[in-house]
Amino acid sequence: MPAPPAIQLEGVGLDFGAAPLFRNLDLCIGAGIMTVLLGASGVGKTSLLRMLGGLVAPDYGRVAAADGQSLAGRVAWMGQQDLLLPWATVMDNVMLGARLRGDRVDRGRAGHLLDCVGLSSHVADLPATLSGGMRQRVALARVLYEDRPVVLMDEPFSALDSVTRARMQDLAGRMLAGRTVVLITHDPLEACRLADRMLLMSGHPARLDAMDVPAGAVPRAVDDPGVLAAQSMLLRRMLQ
Numbered sequence: 001m002p003a004p005p006a007i008q009l010e011g012v013g014l015d016f017g018a019a020p021l022f023r024n025l026d027l028c029i030g031a032g033i034m035t036v037l038l039g040a041s042g043v044g045k046t047s048l049l050r051m052l053g054g055l056v057a058p059d060y061g062r063v064a065a066a067d068g069q070s071l072a073g074r075v076a077w078m079g080q081q082d083l084l085l086p087w088a089t090v091m092d093n094v095m096l097g098a099r100l101r102g103d104r105v106d107r108g109r110a111g112h113l114l115d116c117v118g119l120s121s122h123v124a125d126l127p128a129t130l131s132g133g134m135r136q137r138v139a140l141a142r143v144l145y146e147d148r149p150v151v152l153m154d155e156p157f158s159a160l161d162s163v164t165r166a167r168m169q170d171l172a173g174r175m176l177a178g179r180t181v182v183l184i185t186h187d188p189l190e191a192c193r194l195a196d197r198m199l200l201m202s203g204h205p206a207r208l209d210a211m212d213v214p215a216g217a218v219p220r221a222v223d224d225p226g227v228l229a230a231q232s233m234l235l236r237r238m239l240q
């Protein structure tokens with residue numbers, strides 16, 4: 001994998017209608033680490049992620065990789081909607097990006113990733129036959145298959161039951177290590193397990209405050225005392 005870049009936002013402003021969502025925002029998304037974004041609904045987390053991925057252009061300022069190269073082709077995206085093609089099998093959905101680019105597909109690797117997300121018996125199924133949580137796991141396998149240095153994830157585990165969610169956090173924490181990852185979540189435990197850096201967004205226009213991160217390598221254990229203490233502090237802060 002090519003070296004993962006840092007991503008720099010300089011003087012970024014974004015307006016939707018009259019209300020400014022961002023004004024003069026300066027932020028560096030660290031290279032090769034997992035940055036977790038938290039904040040109330042509607043504060044602008046998805047909009048920030050979309051700017052990082054080049055899906056929305058800022059009204060002011062610039063968003064660019066710190067290595068000076070284009071971000072195009074270096075980003076894998078996992079949105080709130082799984083965006084699975086309804087007429088393609090689970091296996092074909094995982095390899096969709098490669099097919100669309102005309103790259104050689106690797107069924108062995110796709111099968112291995114589907115095994116990792118617990119869907120090895122569903123490779124030939126169509127998405128409509130899966131539950132919401134299973135579809136989310138297909139989308140996770142697809143992001144992992146893309147093998148990109150930058151990975152942007154918008155509430156990737158929101159539809160999962162708590163046991164499967166903990167397993168997918170472990171998998172994502174291990175398999176995305178060393179990449180530049182930005183993950184949005186509403187779940188303080190998820191944030192404390194996965195964050196190398198944690199940012200809490202609040203206000204209009206939005207500001208970003210760095211929160212303390214528990215010690216230890218990602219993914220941290222669900223019952224790690226440092227994780228549990230940080231989780232309750234974070235929840236208290238989010239309630240304010």
Ligand SMILES: Nc1ncnc2c1ncn2[C@@H]1O[C@H](COP(=O)(O)OP(=O)(O)OP(=O)(O)O)[C@@H](O)[C@H]1O
Pocket residue numbers: 016017021039040041042043044045046047048
């Ligand atoms: N394309 C758009 N056109 C107009 N307004 C938009 C657009 N996209 C987002 N907004 C508005 O910008 C604000 C922030 O939306 P955004 O989806 O970024 O919030 P969020 O923090 O990710 O929320 P959630 O946690 O509910 O997903 C909201 O008020 C939303 O209505």
